[in-house]
Amino acid sequence: MLVVRPSVKLAHLISIAFVVILAGLSACGSQSTSGQSTITIGVSLPNSGDNVSDGKLLEQGYDLWADVVNKNGGLLGRQVVLDKLHDNGTPEQVKTNYLNLIATRHDDLVLGSLSSPLITAEATAAKQYDYALIEGIGSTNKLFANHFPNLFAVSLPIKDYLTSFADYILSLPANDANRPKSVAYIQADSPFAAQQIAAAKTRLGSSLKTYDEGVYGLENPNYATLAQKIVNDHPDVVILGTGSDEDCVDFIKAFKQQHFNPKAIIAASGPDQGKTFSDAIGLNATEGVFVPNGGWYPQIKTNGNSDFTSAYVAKYGGTVDDIASSTVQGYAAGQVLQQAIQKCNCVDNKKLVQTLHSSTFDTIQGPVKFDEDGQNTVSSAFLFQWQNGHLVAVYPSNQAQANPEYPRPARW
8 A cells, every 4th residue: 555644844834733723723712711701890999089988988889799790690691800990089090090991901891980070081081982981979060061972870960969958958847946047058179069059059048047158178178267167157057068078077076176066967978978977976976967868778678779788798897887878879880780781681882872871770779760961860869867876868758767856966
């Protein structure tokens, strides 16, 4: 029999080609398996600057959401991985980070950080690559005025936060001896505070004598001096347009030193931060402090709330009363993303944007439906109050867990 043998050189070339083909098939198989096993979601969070504490609380919300999703099988059968970068709280760095997450790290999706200036920078970066940006802590008029087609803010618009408190004050009987006769306003130099104070002033109008204590900057303000201006006017109601939990705590500490106890006190930011707030001023001092809220409290019967509160206590300890609103908002943003993915059965950002604009969602904060600028048009404003170490809903009456403590008990 005649046997034709290839040359050594030819055999060597065939061997190399075979190895290359196998390697290529292996690489394709590996890429496919990796691509189908996880969904990577990018987010940038501050590790310096004014928003560090809120950033940590927001991160808790995202982490809890990912934990619950993965425990229940993931999204589209794939586990969720959070790809976190840190920033210094400036729009420039935040935009750079989101461009990195999208264009360089090629994350499948992104979630938003916090504060409207930073979210504007994030949405700009995301829009460049047609990515959807879902967020929970940025809902100012200025943000929506950008008309981003890819922005979706799941929480109550900031301008509406204090309306429930104003409505409660106006609901007090005219012949009630304790009905307040005067109100003092002071606000941080931030859109977050300015819109809430403006709406409260409009709502209350001239029904109360008004003391306008002005606007303070966030760079090293003298809170003792600012608080003294309010104390000197001795108003029945104090509305603090605080920009963070830190300035709220400083105001209340100053009031405690002066033993100034208004009949009602509410702050735009601070009292909603659960244990962070109560630890800072002392649990006893929280009694009777009103809290504007976008529609959540620990016992609320909303979609996934029992899973959320159980996961929080299991992961971070403490009680459900320690949960901060920033954590709630982060979790709710994750819920909307999850439901949008399930509705379109994909992680294609262009299809997700279409789904987000055309659907209604259900979160631990309640229902969510977006207008063309990404504003939630169906959220509700509740009024909460610290009572006996717990944050409880007190207004409107059909949502109330307890009657409001008014006048608030003197605890400092």
